[in-house]
Amino acid sequence: MDMVVCIKQVPETTDIGWDPQTGSLIREGVPGILNPNDKNALEAALDLREKHGGLITALSMGPPQAEEALREALSMGIDRGILLSDSLFAGADTLSTSYTLGLALEKIARFDLILCGKESSDGMTAQVGPQLAELLNLPQLTCAIEITVNRSAVKIKQKLEDGFRILETCLPALITVEREINRPRIPAMDSIIEAYRDKKVQVWAGADIGCHTEHLGLKGSPTRSRKVYRKKVKRGEVTILEGEPDEAAKELIQILKQKGLL
């Protein structure tokens, strides 16, 4: 069973700036890491490969330094990496990103399952996976916390706000996974050596995937950030609840209820 895992490099820190003109994150000079939720997607793919075999490709779109995220995926045991990197892709919103990834997936052609993290730690839109499925006209199963493949069908346990549900569809399909689906493995040292010395990361530009430039990057992105601002944190006064612990706890609950926090 061949799989493609879509991954993203995100800024390591949450304390980053915004471009006031475009509303985009300023990524220059900020170290990048592999999006934590994408590690769960990679781990899910590795787990499925152990049961069903096949080839796993990690696919990412980003600047040249995003290769590091792919190398980390390769270190975890992924078979090959493809980086979509072109100045034409810069400034893409989720729709343009999905379009570009979709074209790359059409070029890859051979896959049974696409796995994505539910969301990235920077944008947190959770849109790319579902949009990608729509563009490729594939069934989508989102927010998975369990995945089972049985011949040509795939079943997931989906996490809902107030419970779970079991969903099933035929392959090929796209699945987005939650953080709690698994605990991603730590790359072993010999796998890291292999990832850097023996495995390949292919770099595809716009011309390699045959795209229409009007759908790419900032130009192809209908989303506009009207205003970007930091949330002001109000520092209130400290209230110390005196008395017996039981009474203080009751008073605390009362206060929290009054504030609508409980």
Add this chain to the structure above:
Amino acid sequence: MDFTLSGESKMMVKAARDFAEQEIEPTVATVEKEDALPDDLLQKFAKARMLGMMVPKEYGGIGSTTVNVVLILEELAKTGSAAAFLMAFCNSVAETIYHWGSEDLRKRFLPPLCDGTNYPAMAFTEPGTGSDPTAITTTATPDGDHYVLNGTKRFVTHGHKKGYGVFYAKDETERITAFMVDKGSEGYTWSKPWALMGLAGQGLVDVFLKDVRAPKEDILGEKGKGFYILLRWIAGERVQQMAFMVGMGQACLDESLRYAKERMVRGRALTAMQGFQWMLADLHASIEACRWWTYRVAAKQDEGGDIEVDSAALKLFVVPTIQEVARKALQIHGSYGYCRDYKIERLYRTIAHAGVTAGSTEIQKTIVGSALARSKGI
């Protein structure tokens, strides 16, 4: 001169950091309480392929470098746990067996060290001697195709755990020979572990050898040349020990910085005060100097250079420097630094070990000083 770490090395550091956070940090409190490392830790290191890293693949290792071992160790050492030392020790002993061992010894003894089946040991010190080879009293007497070993070895790390150890004894020619000794042999017994000031779980025991038999083909290196094996091993061990110190020094700074940013005095964080800023600056500069010198000596080892004097000089500098880092870090914490609830207290105790183990700081002075006295050209 290139001071840039490769992508491969950076990824190893990241993996080591994740390993430390997930596999070591959660065990620290229990290890402190029980004075024993978790039984499954060695297997976890093996799964992460952190054992026998400098040993070629055909013997079960991964064919990496001393520099990478040092980088990984530095990350693990930030926990201040003896777990980091276990990883270092497995690597240094495996490298020694690879360097000196015959093809037969390599094939028999390296794979179980690299896959975490066996714990290593290195036994030279005795109740009557630490650094003087002439004072060794453990004997090895030939008996057919075996040697028979008798004597007592002191402070043997993991001497009580399954596997083979390198034991040094005076052979029939009164010279020191290194033997691979099965820790499960008849006549092999041990004391309860020494209770140490820090390094909980390190597992230092005394080993009693009573007519313990070691096959003649299990002599490591050349007969009568055991002391050279020890000297070379301990030079590499010093580099790893200093990486351990650098990691713990960094942890001292990290803890101090965290504390100083949170601790308010008269409405200001400690970090807003020049006196504390100066202390933090001292810590940072000291650690950076130790770090890069450690990397340099590790790189020289990878180049195949003789590091006996370099590693001694390194230790001579790093030990008092990081001990001072720990002292200042504790001072920044004020009274809290003296409380067991604070990590700095454990780091302070653990950092104290390096001045008196694997060769005291004073012995390093002798090594460096005598090398300078022998040097020519001036």
